[in-house]
Amino acid sequence: MQPLSHLESFVRSAESGSFSAAARQLGLTPAAVSKNVARLEAGLGLRLFQRSTRKLTLTEGGEQLLQQISGALGTLADAVAGASEAGRQPAGTLKVSMGQAFGREYLVPLLGDFLARYPAILPDWHFDNRQVDLIGEGFDAAVGGGIQLTPGLVARELARVHVVAVAAPRYFGGKPAPTHPAELAGFDSIVRRSSPTGRLRTWTLRNPAGEEAAVEGRPRMILSDPEAMCRAAAMGLGIALVPMPFALPALQAGALARVLPGWYADAGPLSLYYPSKKLLPAKTRVFVEFVVEQFRAHGFAERMSGACKVPA
Numbered sequence: 001m002q003p004l005s006h007l008e009s010f011v012r013s014a015e016s017g018s019f020s021a022a023a024r025q026l027g028l029t030p031a032a033v034s035k036n037v038a039r040l041e042a043g044l045g046l047r048l049f050q051r052s053t054r055k056l057t058l059t060e061g062g063e064q065l066l067q068q069i070s071g072a073l074g075t076l077a078d079a080v081a082g083a084s085e086a087g088r089q090p091a092g093t094l095k096v097s098m099g100q101a102f103g104r105e106y107l108v109p110l111l112g113d114f115l116a117r118y119p120a121i122l123p124d125w126h127f128d129n130r131q132v133d134l135i136g137e138g139f140d141a142a143v144g145g146g147i148q149l150t151p152g153l154v155a156r157e158l159a160r161v162h163v164v165a166v167a168a169p170r171y172f173g174g175k176p177a178p179t180h181p182a183e184l185a186g187f188d189s190i191v192r193r194s195s196p197t198g199r200l201r202t203w204t205l206r207n208p209a210g211e212e213a214a215v216e217g218r219p220r221m222i223l224s225d226p227e228a229m230c231r232a233a234a235m236g237l238g239i240a241l242v243p244m245p246f247a248l249p250a251l252q253a254g255a256l257a258r259v260l261p262g263w264y265a266d267a268g269p270l271s272l273y274y275p276s277k278k279l280l281p282a283k284t285r286v287f288v289e290f291v292v293e294q295f296r297a298h299g300f301a302e303r304m305s306g307a308c309k310v311p312a
Contacts, residue, residue: 005150007069009036010048012256014066015152016136017055017106031086090282091120095214097134097142100127101227110294117290121283129195129306134273141274143291145267156288158295161243162306163203163267165215165259166251168236181205181213181263189217193224201243205263208307213263215241230256241266244304264306 012022012033019037020029026033041048048062058066058121098107103125111123126132126139134142135152165184178184192201200222206212220238223229226246233240234255250256272291274284295301 003036006040006043007035009033010040010062011066011069011120012180013037013049013056014062016057016244018136020136021133021136025135043178088282089116089120090286092281092283093122093124094283094287095124095126095138095140096287097126097128097132097137097139097144099108099129099144102143103127105249106245106300107291110291113294114287114290118283118286121287125270128221135275140281141272141287143270143272145270147271149273152276153273154276155269155273156292157269157271158292159270159301159304161245161270161304162264163241163243163269164247164264164306166204166230166247166256167168167239167259168234169254169257171233171236171239178260181215181260182213184217184239184259187217188220189224190229190232190238190240191217191219192226192229192241193222195224205260205265209262241265244306245270249305262307270304294307 002029008026010023013019016022016025019033019287022028023030023033028036037048044065045117046061046065048065050057073264094163104127107125109201110197114123115121131144132139134147135150143158145161147153147155159288165181178187193199194201200219202215204212204214217239221232221234226242229240229242232238233242236249239259247256251258259311272288274280274288280288
């Protein structure tokens, strides 16, 4: 029978696509992981990977072995981890990825209560506006939107994020505010450039009655960061279409006001992502439960809704 360490090195390398990523997950060196896989191949008399300087590619035999053992190996590892954690307080380093502005505004304020409840957990939180490889980079969880659900990941939706039109309360200077998205064409628009694609973002707004209308503003400036767009709008430089997580603090402070209240665009779900293990490590499980509990208690999903006339 092959040693468990050899099989685990193979599975982690296959799932992450590299010995280095597998090594980070297992707490080993890349050389040790490579050696474990080589010994497994020698014991089986079968080549499992086609190796190159850039990536690992499973051979046909490697794909077949992965399908046969990955589930069973994961169940065994989870059972061992669950047994070792039974009766103990959740502990260990909790590596979580989150967006910079979103993390500062909505997750950092939860740290005090979380640490008071779980003092043996060490938060290692990464604030980065990029889509991380959750498994390959060794993250325990991630909070955000648009992360690809690769095999081994699950997403727990926290809210639907709506995009709304905002401007400084003084922006219209006593003039009538627009009552329909088509009227935005006569006003300066703060436009967002998508960082991943480089394209200008366009939106189609809808109201509770189901009516839809495309927004065609008069571009006054182009910014790639929604937080900067809110700042520019608060300065009275134009109307911005931004996701509610970024607009809400300024709306609550009175620095921004809704334009076209009730009209919004759906930007998709904001979710909590984590590995799809039957038995999550206790530190990850309690973090997921805590965030869901706190967001529900504070009515986060309702506050992200563009149908709300006045933010809570």
